[in-house]
Amino acid sequence: MSEISPARNRRGRPPKYGRPAQLVTLTLPDDVLAWLKTLHVDPAWAIVKLHEQASRRSRKAPALAELMPLPERRALIMVNAEVLSHIPNVNIIPLSDGRGLLALKPGSGVADLEIAVIDRLESTGVPPAEREALLALRDKLREWRQQGVRFEARAIVLATGVDRARTSGAGEVGRTPRSRDVA
Numbered sequence: 001m002s003e004i005s006p007a008r009n010r011r012g013r014p015p016k017y018g019r020p021a022q023l024v025t026l027t028l029p030d031d032v033l034a035w036l037k038t039l040h041v042d043p044a045w046a047i048v049k050l051h052e053q054a055s056r057r058s059r060k061a062p063a064l065a066e067l068m069p070l071p072e073r074r075a076l077i078m079v080n081a082e083v084l085s086h087i088p089n090v091n092i093i094p095l096s097d098g099r100g101l102l103a104l105k106p107g108s109g110v111a112d113l114e115i116a117v118i119d120r121l122e123s124t125g126v127p128p129a130e131r132e133a134l135l136a137l138r139d140k141l142r143e144w145r146q147q148g149v150r151f152e153a154r155a156i157v158l159a160t161g162v163d164r165a166r167t168s169g170a171g172e173v174g175r176t177p178r179s180r181d182v183a
Contacts, residue, residue, distance in 0.1 A: 016044075017048055028043075063078070063080065063099075064079065064080050064083065064084070064133055064136050064137060064140070065077065065078070065079045065080070065084075065102075065136070065137050065140045065141075066078050066079075067144070067149070076101055076102070077101075077102040078095075078099045078100065078101060078102070079092060079099065079100055079102050079137070080098065080099065080100075080133065081094040081095070081098060081099055081100030082098060083129065083130060083133040084100075084130075084133055084134070084137060085100075086120060086126075086130065087113075087116050087117060087120050087134075088116050088119055088120060089104070089105055089108065089112065089116050090102065090103070090104060090113060090116055091103040091104075093156070101156070103156045104153065106153075107153060108153055109151060109153045110141065110145070110151035113141065114138065114141050114142075117134050117137055117138045117141070118138065120134055121134050121135065121138070
């Protein structure tokens, strides 16, 4: 007689919140319960929703600029994509976590990046939050330069229109992607 794994053949309702949970009895004032029901008909779901909103707000904002290490003592410049999206002649390839990969035009280097930051700082109409971020980025670039970090200018090719489900094999792509040189 073989044993059947309980994880594979579970019966009954799935977990209410998609993760382990406990039954908790609460006594709440009527007005608080009515307010929770304005957020969700199920007060328990309303409490979970409030928790998830609060935890999203409390997550640390992405660093303004940082070096993301790669093998062989190399790194990519990652920036806060939302704040630094208006630097002239600079492309930022956004990632899902709010950061972005900094990409320059072909043949451009870190000196061109510093000049672009300075040019943006000197332009009119830059919002105060962006100005503060640009000043911090300028300081960070200077700091890296003074620490002896060397920068190479490389082009980055970004493929767009690629269906993830069809990119299963090495080099196999379900349809021909459109690509553009972003750096």
